[in-house]
Amino acid sequence: MxxxxxxxxxxxxxxxxxxxxxxxxxxxxxxxxxxxxxxxxxxxxxxxxxxxxxxxxxxxxxxxxxxxxxxxxxxxxxxxxxxxxxxxxxxxxxxxxxxxxxxxxxxxxxxxxxxxxxxxxxxxxxxxxxxxxxxxxxxxxxxxxxxxxxxxxxxxxxxxxxxxxxxxxxxxxxxxxxxxxxxxxxxxxxxxxxxxxxxxxxxxxxxxxxxxxxxxxxxxxxxxxxxxxxxxxxxxxxxxxxxxxxxxxxxxxxxxxxxxxxxxxxxxxxxxxxxxxxxxxxxxxxxxxxxxxxxxxxxxxxxxxxxYGMTELSPTITVLVPEQHLPGPNQARWLRSAGRPVPIAEVRVVDAEGQDCPVGTVGEICTRGPMVMQGYWHKPAETAAALQDGWMHTGDAGRFDEDGFLYVVDRLKDMVVTGGENVYSAEVENAIAQLPQVAMCAVIGVPDDQWGERVHAVIVLREGASIDEATVVAHCKTLIAGYKCPRSVEFRAALPITAAGKLQKFALREPHWAGRQRRVN
CATH class of the missing domain: 3.40.50.12780 (ANL, N-terminal domain)
Known part of the structure; x- marks a missing residue:
């Protein structure tokens, strides 16, 4: 064997x-x-x-x-x-x-x-x-x-x-x-x-x-x-x-x-x-x-x-080792990073055309090596989108510094990480949208002292309808796991929409993340 x-x-x-x-x-x-x-x-x-x-x-x-x-x-x-x-x-x-x-x-x-x-x-x-x-x-x-x-x-x-x-x-x-x-x-x-x-x-x-x-x-x-x-x-x-x-x-x-x-x-x-x-x-x-x-x-x-890593990577591609946590001139900078790539992982940061980004420039984190998954079960389209030319596209945005440390700064995929669990906004939005009182909704991650990030729902009600936060949360718990349910709910008259009709989630996130170096927590 x-x-x-x-x-x-x-x-x-x-x-x-x-x-x-x-x-x-x-x-x-x-x-x-x-x-x-x-x-x-x-x-x-x-x-x-x-x-x-x-x-x-x-x-x-x-x-x-x-x-x-x-x-x-x-x-x-x-x-x-x-x-x-x-x-x-x-x-x-x-x-x-x-x-x-x-x-x-x-x-x-x-x-x-x-x-x-x-x-x-x-x-x-x-x-x-x-x-x-x-x-x-x-x-x-x-x-x-x-x-x-x-x-x-x-x-x-x-x-x-x-x-x-x-x-x-x-x-x-x-x-x-x-x-x-x-x-x-x-x-x-x-x-x-x-x-x-x-x-x-x-x-x-x-x-x-x-x-x-x-x-x-x-x-x-x-x-x-x-x-x-x-x-x-x-x-x-x-x-x-x-x-x-x-x-x-x-x-x-x-x-x-x-x-x-x-x-x-x-x-x-x-x-x-x-x-x-x-x-x-x-x-x-x-x-x-x-x-x-x-x-x-x-x-x-x-x-x-x-x-740092994900299920698709078995799971680790970078590590910040103990020596890099110790007090010293670089401690504050290194602690904001996810460390350096492990020996088996090649890691790149690429732009929208798939070209390597210069040091310090933010792009999508991609990796290849023997730890990359075989694919998603019976989901060829999703597998093809994630695995391109042998490289796993993580959906995370990051940058390298001049010393080879990787910094994860945002997510390209619409996801919240709360208490170490991944929550995809679409799944929560689908649950909320089943409420007859809801006209539109958007789910984002906002900073939270206890959970790192919490699931936050922004809801526009149908004309004449009324509903409270407790009812929204209770409804969601009948459809999805408790950790995926909103921990806070905000009601608005309208959501920010582009001229082409696309929801501008960055505008919803900005007030919560203003003044922070990372848009992930």
Whole structure:
């Protein structure tokens, strides 16, 4: 098996350190030998339930050891993971299952109650597998019972260009897109991340980023590859994170900046011994200088590193390494950047004609390398628009400085990043437009101290109609995930429109972003 294969790490751990702890979650621990055995048994169960090579299998669950087993059980058995966004509504989840014909879905205790709604909305869903701790709900398959009677099966041997994951992102047309990532995409990007941010010997790494997200999946892959113990936190909770860091002497963790703020500013922060923490990785947004200074003061033994990328890039193409966060003459400038390209990524900033922009000139960020996705599932037009002549067009606007640091300054695509989640304006606008009182609407991202950006809706009502903000938000929550819904609503008599009838969103954004160097936060 010479091609890069994600299951290699599992075999290495089983062979080289079988009795070492692979993962911890709450009171549960699992050794590398036990993990490999359970993965091989789960792979057999999935095959018995109909998973053929290349078939997609979904999981709707909080972070857990079962989630790690799902990743590697699918890959070991020859399947493809479709980890489901736990913040989506049943209709959104059903769309992602049907779009790539996901017939098997694994659920935990938290999401088992959603199954009846999923069955009602989904045409593809055939079998739901239960991995919770309580009685098996009616109509669901008991994973533990099946695994107990299942012999381990051999590794299917998939790797290289074989599809490993279909990960759904928001869609500019109102529907999510399935990003197709290969074994090589995820494997090589993990190696690149490990090489770009040098670690001392890491004994334990906290996994709190949602595992359905490419960041949480990627962190899990990295930790298994370097044979570090994963300390898994089911969902973001400040005290749970602080407790796990102290109890298991974890050396590193990945958070988005809004999470860093909530952790270091928590009133109980000083109660915990966090001297073991050596590295804090963050992404989705640059870190505020004041927050960084506060975090460095409260975690004096930790370095900080920022990663920039997206699901389509498996996910990282630039990194601001710990040394570039330290006080010095360049600190303020570097902290506004996304760092420099990682070794495997070529990164360009191009103008509207596709020509390289001069240093300091803003254009679209494009990249190529072995981390670039294979395309969007069954969306050839969107794939062709994103992948041009071998280059992935990110839809982000940026510039390079004379030292090769990349600065992300705006978005060419109409998207809001709130709390580390991508929200496409069109999806929210489509939901709001279904209200009969609404004549026109526009959704933009505006600065927010807690979320980085918040979803802000500007609405023009039909003549004689009336509606309030609470009603708009409540309506949206029936159609889309809560994090996509407006956090603020503004009513106007008219929207700014060009002579050609095109909405001028920049005019809506300008008052909110005036005086800021970036139009992203």
């Amino acid at each position: 010479s091609d890069p294969s994600l299951t290699q790490a599992l075999r290495k751990g089983q062979r080289e350190r079988p009795n070492e702890t692979a993962a911890i979650c709450g009171t549960e621990r699992i050794s590398r030998a036990q993990l490999a055995d359970r993965v091989a048994r789960l792979a057999g169960v999935l095959q018995q339930l109909g998973m053929a090579p290349g078939d997609r299998v979904g999981m709707l669950s909080l972070n857990s050891i079962r989630f790690v087993e799902y990743f590697y059980g699918c890959w070991w058995g020859g399947g493809v993971v479709n980890p489901v966004n736990i913040r989506w509504s049943p209709k959104e989840v059903a769309y992602s299952l049907d779009d790539c014909d996901t017939r098997l879905l694994i659920v935990d205790d938290t999401f088992a109650p959603m199954v009846p709604a999923l069955r009602a909305f989904s045409k593809s869903l055939a079998t739901v597998i239960y991995v919770g701790r309580g009685p098996v709900p009616e109509g669901l398959v008991d994973a533990e019972a099946l695994m107990a009677g299942q012999a381990p099966v051999p590794d299917a041997g998939r790797g290289g260009a074989d599809l490993a994951a279909v990960m759904y992102t928001g869609g500019t047309t109102g529907h999510p897109k399935g990003v197709m990532l290969s074994h090589a995409n995820l494997y090589i990007n993990a190696l690149s991340n490990m090489g770009t941010v040098p670690r001392q010997s890491v004994r334990a790494s906290l996994v709190v980023a949602p595992m359905f997200h490419v960041a949480g999946c990627g962190v899990s892959i990295i930790n298994l590859m370097r044979l570090a113990t994963m300390v898994i936190v089911p969902a973001f909770d400040e005290v749970a994170i602080l407790t796990a860091l102290q109890q298991h002497r974890a050396n590193e963790l990945f958070l988005v900046p809004t999470m860093i703020q909530r952790v270091v500013d928590h009133p109980r922060f000083a109660e915990f011994d966090l001297s073991s923490v050596k590295l804090v990785l963050y992404g989705a947004a640059p870190i505020d200088a004041a927050l960084l200074a506060r975090a460095m003061e409260r975690l004096p033994g930790a370095g900080f590193a920022q990663a």
